[in-house]
Amino acid sequence: AQSVAQPEDQVNVAEGNPLTVKCTYSVSGNPYLFWYVQYPNRGLQFLLKYITGDNLVKGSYGFEAEFNKSQTSFHLKKPSALVSDSALYFCAVRDMGSGTYKYIFGTGTRLKVLA
């Protein structure tokens, strides 16, 4: 069955430092991968997606993600963290090979950027 894992419940990083939020996936076919951000008491907002093509995907607010097929990973990165980046981040996968085309979300990683 398709799944997504976010191994870290929380990531702390100092403002101005680079950040990485990890995600690994397991699907039966080609993965369509997504990152979302959720601010307190708000809905999820789309950041970026990987469908095909370049392994490095650029998205909103200076975020980018690197797709690694051999490691089945799709880590979210940002070169320089801002305090305003503090939020809950979700990785998601859409399994285009299963026939259900469901979007499966990870458990989320809370990012805390310290001033």
Add this chain to the structure above:
Amino acid sequence: DSGVTQTPKHLITATGQRVTLRCSPRSGDLSVYWYQQSLDQGLQFLIQYYNGEERAKGNILERFSAQQFPDLHSELNLSSLELGDSALYFCASSVGTISNTGELFFGEGSRLTVL
């Protein structure tokens, strides 16, 4: 603003009661997804509808049901409510075609509190 509207934003009710949550998808989106987010939990997929028909089912309890109407809005019905049903319920929409590679657009959620 994602274009997805959910009502009510907040709902407080008692155990054993029944509530209905409503979702209006983005204009033109045919597919609606329902997710449950409990405290400190990730997003649990409940059910998906496409153009009025059930497309995929996740971890939805038998006490819960949903439907999508001809005007494409959707309702999630929760009955015989228990304390553990207290959660944030999200609706999301997408174009919904099989070949769709797009992201989901989320509403702001309906926060249900069962006392």
